[in-house]
Amino acid sequence: MSSTGKGGNFMALSPNMAMLLFGVVIASWGTMWVVIKVIVAEVSPLWAIAIRNGAAAIGLAIVLKLTGRFVVPRRGDWPIVLVISLFHMTAFAVLMTIGLKYVPVGRSVVLGYTTPLWVAPAAWLFLKEPMPARRIIGVLIGLLGTALLFKPASLDWHNQNAVFGNGLLLISALCWSVSILYTRVHRWVSAPLQLVPWQALISSIVLAVLASLLEGRPHLVPSTKLISAFAYCSIVGVVIAYWAMTIVNSSLPATTTSLGVLATPVVGIVVSAIALGEKIDTGLLISAAMIIAGIALGTTAGTGRRAPVITPITADAKE
Numbered sequence: 001m002s003s004t005g006k007g008g009n010f011m012a013l014s015p016n017m018a019m020l021l022f023g024v025v026i027a028s029w030g031t032m033w034v035v036i037k038v039i040v041a042e043v044s045p046l047w048a049i050a051i052r053n054g055a056a057a058i059g060l061a062i063v064l065k066l067t068g069r070f071v072v073p074r075r076g077d078w079p080i081v082l083v084i085s086l087f088h089m090t091a092f093a094v095l096m097t098i099g100l101k102y103v104p105v106g107r108s109v110v111l112g113y114t115t116p117l118w119v120a121p122a123a124w125l126f127l128k129e130p131m132p133a134r135r136i137i138g139v140l141i142g143l144l145g146t147a148l149l150f151k152p153a154s155l156d157w158h159n160q161n162a163v164f165g166n167g168l169l170l171i172s173a174l175c176w177s178v179s180i181l182y183t184r185v186h187r188w189v190s191a192p193l194q195l196v197p198w199q200a201l202i203s204s205i206v207l208a209v210l211a212s213l214l215e216g217r218p219h220l221v222p223s224t225k226l227i228s229a230f231a232y233c234s235i236v237g238v239v240i241a242y243w244a245m246t247i248v249n250s251s252l253p254a255t256t257t258s259l260g261v262l263a264t265p266v267v268g269i270v271v272s273a274i275a276l277g278e279k280i281d282t283g284l285l286i287s288a289a290m291i292i293a294g295i296a297l298g299t300t301a302g303t304g305r306r307a308p309v310i311t312p313i314t315a316d317a318k319e
Helices: 015-040 047-066 074-100 105-112 115-126 133-148 160-185 190-213 224-251 256-258 264-276 282-299
Strands: none
Touching: 015 047, 015 074, 015 105, 015 160, 015 224, 015 256, 015 264, 047 074, 047 190, 047 224, 074 105, 074 160, 074 190, 105 160, 105 264, 105 282, 115 133, 115 282, 133 282, 190 224, 224 256, 256 282, 264 282
16 A cells, blocks of 8 residues: 555654554554454444444545545546455455354464465466565465464364364455455556545445345444444554554555564464463464465565555555
């Protein structure tokens, strides 16, 4: 996601202030997985994401309006708006949310962040992007780390809910990959940040219709915990984090941001252990380390084009 583009620029910060703000962004993204786990314990998955995305769309639209960057998508914007909205904000978010019902947060966030491992070979196959040896090694290390999560000692294959949840999380990462791949070939008209409210709005509408058909009317029992969780995901996890990440991207080198964001799964694992009492086993730590190392190795492979920065809502960065 670029900080420049049609609609004006955000201010740039000193490197130290930018790193501090970057730390806040990573913390908000890492903890958001835990907060979503809390939400789906009380609200059905489709309605949970529909409400979150709708609130985020309104909040970010207000921020863009106040900063003079709000736009109505032009004709050339609609393909990317629809692809990200349907494949990432809808398919990825729903599959990830359902998976969280059956899989611990720590394991879920690690599986969710395997997305770049699928993007690299797909970009080579379909977009003819180069695959230098360093990137191939990185992908292989990451895939081996992913495979370790599914060995019998790490996953009870007789537990159908666990197998179902893990499978959904892997499929969600593949859906996320589709939007990233399309982003690489899309010809941008408006800046990516300016299109996020529209992507979230469309996703919210689609999910609300599906939720009405599949889950019936939403069964919400308002509570301080639930309202706070939705507010955190929408305001902190999307509105503030997107605004902050735009400033960070304008203030720090691309390699710093693309590698730094890999700290998000680590935050998710630690916070889930503290807040939810989830056990951090050695196998998960080894797998997470291999996946993160593999992505880092592939991201820094010298091809003249870096891997896109991943975010919880949209990984579709303007390069």
